[in-house]
Amino acid sequence: xxxxEQDPGPFNVPEGATVAFNCTxxxxxxxxxxxxxxxxxxxxxxxxxxxxxxxxDGRFTAQLNRAxxxxxxxxRDSKLSDSATYLCVVRRGATLGRLYFGRGTQLTVWP
Amino acid sequence: NAGVTQTPKFQVLKTGQSMTLQCAxxxxxxxxxxxxxxxxxxxxxIHYSVGAGITDQGEVPNGYxxxxxxxxxxxxxxxxxxxxxxxxxxxxxxxxxxxxxxxTRLTVx
Numbered sequence: 001x002x003x004x005e006q007d008p009g010p011f012n013v014p015e016g017a018t019v020a021f022n023c024t025x026x027x028x029x030x031x032x033x034x035x036x037x038x039x040x041x042x043x044x045x046x047x048x049x050x051x052x053x054x055x056x057d058g059r060f061t062a063q064l065n066r067a068x069x070x071x072x073x074x075x076r077d078s079k080l081s082d083s084a085t086y087l088c089v090v091r092r093g094a095t096l097g098r099l100y101f102g103r104g105t106q107l108t109v110w111p
Numbered sequence: 112n113a114g115v116t117q118t119p120k121f122q123v124l125k126t127g128q129s130m131t132l133q134c135a136x137x138x139x140x141x142x143x144x145x146x147x148x149x150x151x152x153x154x155x156x157i158h159y160s161v162g163a164g165i166t167d168q169g170e171v172p173n174g175y176x177x178x179x180x181x182x183x184x185x186x187x188x189x190x191x192x193x194x195x196x197x198x199x200x201x202x203x204x205x206x207x208x209x210x211x212x213x214x215t216r217l218t219v220x
Contacts, residue, residue, distance in 0.1 A: 034208060043201055043211035044154070087154070089209075098144065098169065099209055103153035 001026050006088050006102035013109055017078045021105045023071040023088030030100075032091040033064055035073050037084045038104065044087055047073075078109045113137050117202050117212035124192040124219045132187040132215050134202030142205060143185040147171065147198040148214075154201065160185055192219045 006023045013019050025033075033050035048055065050062040050071055061074040071088055088102035118133045136143065144159035146169075156169030160179040174196060176188040185204075189196060197219045203209040 032207065043213050044209075045211070046208050049208065098156055098159055099203075101146075101154040103151070 002102075003027060003100035004088055004090050004102040006105050008103055008105060010106040010108060013078055013107070015078055015080060015109055015111055017109075018074065018076050019078060019107065020075075021073045021086055021088075021107075023073075023102055025069050025071070025088075025090045025100070027090070027092060028066075028069060030069075030090045030092050033062075033071050034089040034091075034099075035060075035062060035071075036087040036089055036101075038087055039084050044101075047086070075107075078107075080109050080111060083107055083109045115202055115204055115210050115212040117200075117215050119215060120213065121216050122218070124189070124217065126192060126194060126219060128192050130189050130192065132189075132200055132202075132217075134185045134187065134212060135183050136185075136202075136204040136210070137183065138204060138210065139182060140204035140206060140210075141182070143179070144169070144203050144209070145175070145177065145185070145187045146201045146203065147196075148201060149198050157187065157200075189217075194219045 004025050035047040036044040037047045038044040048057050050064045054063045059076045063072045085104040085106045087104045090100045115136045141162045145157040146154040148154050155171045157175050158177040160166045166177050200215045202212040
């Protein structure tokens with residue numbers, strides 16, 4: 001079983017829509033969780049860390065459910081510029097150590 | 112703000128050739144790593160290092176060597192290139208999160 005599983009999509013939504021991505025992880029000892037964004041032919045960049053109590057950054061909301069080993073990302077009021085691939089990332093340790101990447105969920109926002 | 116710098120950005124090799132992908136970071140990060148990214152496969156860890164002089168294998172290490180003589184540099188060596196090593200290679204460094212270089216697009220013919 002893969003360490004991190006994501007629905008690959010693609011998700012195609014109109015501008016202004018709300019879209020949610022889900023991710024599950026297999027190792028219950030995982031301690032750190034992130035969402036990365038990767039534009040076409042570019043490097044991945046950190047979108048946001050995911051905290052146990054859930055956290056929000058503007059139009060983006062991340063949730064963590066440790067009991068279900070489930071992470072989510074909600075994007076409200078989608079913009080054309082949100083079109084990208086979103087990577088769910090998990091690390092077993094609190095700091096350092098290797099990261100485990102999901103295969104990514106592709107999002108296209110159309111006008 | 113250089114961050115993580117990878118060179119070259121593009122490379123074409125013939126089967127059997129060797130080469131070194133360079134990676135340098137100026138953030139004084141202990142942890143550095145190399146990934147390859149193939150369509151439908153996501154990012155797969157090749158090798159990583161938790162500090163100068165310390166390296167370890169990831170999930171796809173075969174055909175690649177690394178060394179870490181300084182905190183700043185973490186080169187990846189392809190010993191004898193094969194078409195299966197055609198991929199996009201990313202170097203990353205970081206403490207709690209990973210900062211990625213811009214990638215090297217390698218084609219082996």
